[in-house]
Amino acid sequence: MKKIILLIITAIIFVGCNSIEKKEAKISKEIEIKNPWIRSAAAGMNTALFFDLKNNSEADDSLVSVESDAAELIQIHETIKAPNGMMQMKEIGKVSVRKGTEMKFKPMGKHIMFILLHEDLPAGDSVEVKFNFSKAKSMSQKVVVKDFTK
Amino acid sequence: MAATKKISAVLLFVLVNACGNNFPVIHDFKNEDFTLLNADSAEMNFPSVFKGKIIVAGFIFTNCPDICPLTTNNMRIIQEKLKELKMGNVEFAAISFDPKHDTPKVLRDYIRIRKFDTDNWTFFTGNQQVIDSLLKVSEVFAIPSDTSFVAGEEKVTFIHTDRIMLIDGDLRIRKNYPGSTINIDEIIDDIQKL
Numbered sequence: 001m002k003k004i005i006l007l008i009i010t011a012i013i014f015v016g017c018n019s020i021e022k023k024e025a026k027i028s029k030e031i032e033i034k035n036p037w038i039r040s041a042a043a044g045m046n047t048a049l050f051f052d053l054k055n056n057s058e059a060d061d062s063l064v065s066v067e068s069d070a071a072e073l074i075q076i077h078e079t080i081k082a083p084n085g086m087m088q089m090k091e092i093g094k095v096s097v098r099k100g101t102e103m104k105f106k107p108m109g110k111h112i113m114f115i116l117l118h119e120d121l122p123a124g125d126s127v128e129v130k131f132n133f134s135k136a137k138s139m140s141q142k143v144v145v146k147d148f149t150k
Numbered sequence: 151m152a153a154t155k156k157i158s159a160v161l162l163f164v165l166v167n168a169c170g171n172n173f174p175v176i177h178d179f180k181n182e183d184f185t186l187l188n189a190d191s192a193e194m195n196f197p198s199v200f201k202g203k204i205i206v207a208g209f210i211f212t213n214c215p216d217i218c219p220l221t222t223n224n225m226r227i228i229q230e231k232l233k234e235l236k237m238g239n240v241e242f243a244a245i246s247f248d249p250k251h252d253t254p255k256v257l258r259d260y261i262r263i264r265k266f267d268t269d270n271w272t273f274f275t276g277n278q279q280v281i282d283s284l285l286k287v288s289e290v291f292a293i294p295s296d297t298s299f300v301a302g303e304e305k306v307t308f309i310h311t312d313r314i315m316l317i318d319g320d321l322r323i324r325k326n327y328p329g330s331t332i333n334i335d336e337i338i339d340d341i342q343k344l
């Protein structure tokens with residue numbers, strides 16, 4: 001009898017966990033990180049992560065931070081034109097993405113700045129990156145390292 | 151008849167000069183040399199070390215995550231295209247405006263990780279004052295904009311000119327391009343005409 005109860009409890013936990021997992025998968029689809037890539041760089045250097053951020057949900061949302069073990073410090077940045085053909089970049093806070101729209105993080109625009117890489121990131125490697133949003137659930141993704149896109 | 155000849159001569163003269171004006175002399179390095187260090191810590195006099203060759207020179211700092219990698223990538227594409235065209239009279243130079251951080255060792259790491267072809271491409275660093283005077287005559291500006299300490303290490307980013315310059319075999323700057331958005335076909339065409 002005890003064995004049967006134990007079996008039933010195990011089955012309930014198993015089924016329960018499974019449905020939670022399925023629910024998480026559905027929630028994370030509300031925000032999509034498409035075509036992510038990070039530029040190759042050597043240990044100690046800085047580099048940048050690029051991707052398309054798609055908000056499929058019914059609500060406006062924003063990317064608030066990015067985490068990874070690959071670098072000492074990670075910030076959301078934007079490259080901007082300065083006078084006389086000069087360029088600069090600055091840290092920007094969160095980046096909002098309206099419901100049903102897509103925001104591109106691309107060279108010469110918004111990027112995720114990886115400051116002081118812990119290890120070499122040669123092309124072909126990948127890094128685990130976690131994206132945090134104000135509404136959607138945080139999402140972790142493997143990001144491939146590339147030298148250049150062309 | 152003589153008048154026609156004269157007119158033709160004048161027309162030819164105007165035409166030759168007009169074409170020549172595609173490449174005005176922006177700066178002449180004739181009496182200037184800058185002793186820089188390459189990635190192997192060897193001293194090289196820029197630009198005279200490449201006298202007789204066309205030089206494609208870009209300005210970078212290795213901590214730059216966005217604009218400078220586009221510049222070096224464009225230089226890489228130009229280098230590949232010229233190799234395909236069998237034009238061997240061109241040298242490439244990437245000059246750091248952050249010599250304090252970009253030591254020869256850092257430049258070696260940069261070359262290794264991005265797999266640059268150093269066959270005819272030299273990465274330069276050097277003494278800050280020497281670099282600054284080279285920037286000045288080249289009209290390239292690099293102003294430290296943000297300094298932060300990350301894990302005890304100083305990280306500086308710059309507001310900087312986005313520049314690739316074309317120098318002829320007589321050490322004269324003949325044309326400037328935006329480094330990150332340069333039209334590759336345009337510079338290849340210019341190199342062939344120079």
Ligand SMILES: [Cu+2]
Pocket residue numbers: 048077078089090111112113215216
């Ligand atoms: Cu940045």
